[in-house]
Amino acid sequence: MLQLSDAPLIPWPSADGSRVPFEVFTRADVFAREQEAIFRGPVWSYVALEAEIPEPNDFKTSFVGDTPVIVSRAEDGSLHVLVNRCAHRGSTVQRQACGNARQHRCVYHQWAYSSRGDLVGVPYRRGIAGMGGYAADFDTRAHGLQKLRVASHKGVIFATFSPDTAPLEDYLEEPLLGAIDRLFARPVRVLGHMRQRVRGNWKLYSENTRDPYHAALLHGFHATFGLYRTNQRRKGGTDSARAHSTGVTYGDDWRQAAGSGNIEQDKFVANYALADPSLLEGRPDFNDGVTVSITSIFPCLVIQQIMNTLATRHIRPKAADEFELYWTYFGYADDDEATTATRLKQANLIGPAGLISMEDSEAIELIQRAIVRDGKENSFLEFGGLHEDLDKDRQGEATIRAYWRYYAGLMGLAPAIGTTRFSHPLPSFAGESTRT
Amino acid sequence: MSSATGQAYATICSLEYRYARLLDDDRLEEWPDLFVERGVYKVIPRENMSRQPPLPIFFCDGRAMMVDRVRSLREANVYNLHYARHVVTNIEILGVREDGVEVAACYTVYQTDLEGQTRLFSVGQYRDVVALDGDTPRFREKIAVVDTFNIPNLLAIPL
Numbered sequence: 278m279l280q281l282s283d284a285p286l287i288p289w290p291s292a293d294g295s296r297v298p299f300e301v302f303t304r305a306d307v308f309a310r311e312q313e314a315i316f317r318g319p320v321w322s323y324v325a326l327e328a329e330i331p332e333p334n335d336f337k338t339s340f341v342g343d344t345p346v347i348v349s350r351a352e353d354g355s356l357h358v359l360v361n362r363c364a365h366r367g368s369t370v371q372r373q374a375c376g377n378a379r380q381h382r383c384v385y386h387q388w389a390y391s392s393r394g395d396l397v398g399v400p401y402r403r404g405i406a407g408m409g410g411y412a413a414d415f416d417t418r419a420h421g422l423q424k425l426r427v428a429s430h431k432g433v434i435f436a437t438f439s440p441d442t443a444p445l446e447d448y449l450e451e452p453l454l455g456a457i458d459r460l461f462a463r464p465v466r467v468l469g470h471m472r473q474r475v476r477g478n479w480k481l482y483s484e485n486t487r488d489p490y491h492a493a494l495l496h497g498f499h500a501t502f503g504l505y506r507t508n509q510r511r512k513g514g515t516d517s518a519r520a521h522s523t524g525v526t527y528g529d530d531w532r533q534a535a536g537s538g539n540i541e542q543d544k545f546v547a548n549y550a551l552a553d554p555s556l557l558e559g560r561p562d563f564n565d566g567v568t569v570s571i572t573s574i575f576p577c578l579v580i581q582q583i584m585n586t587l588a589t590r591h592i593r594p595k596a597a598d599e600f601e602l603y604w605t606y607f608g609y610a611d612d613d614e615a616t617t618a619t620r621l622k623q624a625n626l627i628g629p630a631g632l633i634s635m636e637d638s639e640a641i642e643l644i645q646r647a648i649v650r651d652g653k654e655n656s657f658l659e660f661g662g663l664h665e666d667l668d669k670d671r672q673g674e675a676t677i678r679a680y681w682r683y684y685a686g687l688m689g690l691a692p693a694i695g696t697t698r699f700s701h702p703l704p705s706f707a708g709e710s711t712r713t
Numbered sequence: 714m715s716s717a718t719g720q721a722y723a724t725i726c727s728l729e730y731r732y733a734r735l736l737d738d739d740r741l742e743e744w745p746d747l748f749v750e751r752g753v754y755k756v757i758p759r760e761n762m763s764r765q766p767p768l769p770i771f772f773c774d775g776r777a778m779m780v781d782r783v784r785s786l787r788e789a790n791v792y793n794l795h796y797a798r799h800v801v802t803n804i805e806i807l808g809v810r811e812d813g814v815e816v817a818a819c820y821t822v823y824q825t826d827l828e829g830q831t832r833l834f835s836v837g838q839y840r841d842v843v844a845l846d847g848d849t850p851r852f853r854e855k856i857a858v859v860d861t862f863n864i865p866n867l868l869a870i871p872l
Contacts, residue, residue: 374760469761469768473864497789502781549784553777601863606768622772625782629864630756630771632782636791638866 286310288653289690294678295659300652302478302645307688308597314688315576316342316594319442320520321428321435321449323578323591324348324358326605328432328465329375334392337375340593341425341436342577347371347381348434351392358436359394360423370422381422394422430454431461433580433589449574450516456523456572459563460582464610468620471588471604471628477641479577479592479600480684485637486573486590487522487676489513490660495640498632502549504557515667518694519679520575522667525567556626559585559619562609575683583633585616586623598645602638604628718806725816725843726804728850733799733820736870741786744871745779746851749844753854754779756872758862759837771868782871792869795824798831799872801839813853816841820857822872824865835861835872 286307290296301307316322324339325348336349338361345361347370363370363383370390371381380397382389389398396417404410425436428445435445446454475482485491489511493500513524551557561568562585570582579590587608593601604627608620627634648654658681661673686693728747735743748754756771773779786792803819817840824834842854857872 467764469758469764471758471768471770471864472862473867475866495791497791498785501785501789549788552780552784553775556778556781617766621766621768622774624769625772628770629866630868632785632790635867635869639791639793642793642866 285690286688287690289685290655292682292691293663294681294685295657295663295674296655297658297681298653298655299648302481302648303597303652305597308594310688311594312342312344315684316344317438318687319437319439320576320687321437321442321445321574322576323433323574323589324436325434326432326465326467326589326607327356327429327434328467328607329605330356332377334377334379335375336371336378336381336392338371338373339591341438343594343596345369346425346436347394347422348436349381349392349394355393356427356429356434357393358425358427358434359390360425362422363388364396364420364422388420390422394424396420396422431457432465433457433461433578449521452514453516453521453523453572453574456514456525456570457580459565460570460580460587465587465607466610466612468606468608468617468624471606471624473602473629473638475600475602475638475641476598477600477638477645478597479594481641481644482592482600482602482637483573483576483680484677485641486571486579487680488674489524489676490672490674491640495636496633497636498626502551504551513667513676515676515679518683519667519676520683521573522676522680523570523572524676525571526569527566528568556622557584559623560616561585562587575680581627583626584623585619586627587620588627602629721814721845722804722806724845724850725806725814728843728852729801729804729816729818729839729841732852732855733801737796737798741783741870744783745776748776748779748852748855749847751775752779752852753856754852754871755854755856756859756868757856758859760862762858770864771871786869790869793824793826793866795826797834797870798823798825810842813842813844813846816843820872832865833861834865835859835868837861837872 287298287300290298322341324341324346325337329337330348330350333350333352333354336347339346339348347359347361349357349359351357361370365386365388368383368385370383380389380391387400388396391397399417401409402411425438427434427436430445442448510527511524513522515522568584572580577592581588581590589605591603593603595601606624608617626632629635658674658678661675665675667676667679683694685691732747754773755769757767757769761767773782800821801818805817807815807817817838820837820839822835823831825831837857837859840856840858841852844851844853
């Protein structure tokens with residue numbers, strides 16, 4: 278645990294998470310600490326969907342934090358996540374975004390690795406005409422690609438660098454497992470990807486997806502077109518450590534009503550009707566009445582259903598002030614043509630050009646631009662009061678505060694939360710934190 | 714090039730340039746009228762082109778959807794304040810089919826923020842079908858295949 282003589286990397290202003298210093302979004306040393314304490318720490322990071330690599334030797338390149346990895350399926354169907362860096366001289370091994378390869382071969386000196394990451398080929402190993410080559414005791418087993426632990430739940434693949442991370446199901450817990458099970462109850466078919474590069478800190482997006490409060494205020498599409506849902510009701514949930522969050526909104530299909538004005542603001546005037554309402558026509562995928570489901574898995578995954586749009590969103594940190602948001606858009610393997618057509622049309626709603634989502638990255642860039650100085654100033658998270666009932670957090674910031682408490686614990690900025698879920702105590706950062 | 718083909722080419726170039734100019738002059742309300750009534754506009758990330766059907770990030774099938782998109786941009790959406798500049802080059806007629814002329818072109822879109830800083834926002838290819846049979850030439854299809862599919866921030870104004 279932290280000792281008094283060891284100042285933490287940054288002073289953490291509030292035990293309840295209601296104040297977050299802006300410097301956590303700007304400082305390179307905080308970003309570097311996150312890569313060690315979080316992305317190499319006792320968490321499971323989302324990397325891909327199994328549906329993206331269905332066949333033996335299929336692979337896809339991805340990231341754990343900012344570390345490039347290969348997500349691979351071996352001949353026997355097993356899943357492997359490998360650091361995409363040659364054990365010889367550190368070159369990127371697999372240069373393609375996805376494909377099928379029996380071996381991953383480094384172009385520099387042709388070291389070749391199996392789909393499991395084992396070193397299987399070294400040119401000139403015995404030398405050429407008495408020159409070059411490796412010593413007789415050179416052991417290929419000691420020079421494979423670095424392997425991460427891998428776990429898949431219902432075809433959603435996670436990886437972790439840490440031997441201390443609890444089993445995936447214990448890390449996720451209910452109701453997160455149930456939220457994943459619901460969307461992945463049937464085999465999925467990947468329809469494509471959307472990417473956006475945001476000049477902002479990755480945690481601003483984590484906040485955004487734990488924030489029901491902003492939806493009606495920032496996103497104006499529904500209100501502007503007089504769209505409202507009858508029977509609208511929201512339910513939220515979290516794991517015991519409150520690292521993750523899941524929330525669903527119940528409601529019938531979107532209906533149009535002139536002047537229904539579902540927020541008490543003048544910002545959006547519901548005077549318009551859609552000229553082409555086919556955008557919102559689709560058969561429900563589920564019988565439970567849920568029209569929106571947003572699940573945020575710490576640290577870097579969001580799984581969404583909004584009407585008939587289904588997607589994972591992979592938050593890929595690049596630097597303190599930049600991340601990529603990588604959307605994997607999917608349907609179900611048994612979708613008929615009409616259903617697929619509906620999903621392609623509703624893709625208008627989400628992603629970088631999404632009618633109901635384009636504002637999020639802009640809001641994040643607006644923050645990043647304004648906090649270049651005054652890192653000790655804080656954001657203010659008290660909307661809805663300082664209660665901790667996340668199920669009642671339908672219009673509040675309790676879920677964001679819970680996120681920050683968990684983050685601060687992992688980062689050694691505040692006492693760790695939920696350590697019982699890990700098979701070993703969290704590492705202490707005492708001694709590392711010599712910054713003054 | 715026969716004079717008829719030359720005439721068609723000039724007409725198509727003129728339509729492409731007009732398309733760019735209307736968007737750059739923020740005359741979004743006139744954008745749908747550059748398409749036939751059931752015209753199709755799609756923005757497709759290049760990496761999605763290997764799948765059938767390829768996933769678009771922006772998709773209108775018909776002027777009515779375009780009208781909705783413009784209204785949403787005007788009234789509802791919040792996006793980065795900027796001036797857009799569409800540059801259309803390498804316009805080439807690929808073939809003639811019953812319902813129009815197949816055209817390929819390159820586009821480049823720059824964005825300039827309110828401080829006057831310009832960045833390259835998007836580069837890619839238009840794959841168009843232009844209907845020449847009506848009173849005025851219009852797009853039957855305009856598909857922007859985006860090389861810059863890691864979209865900087867967001868995509869609001871059509872490419």
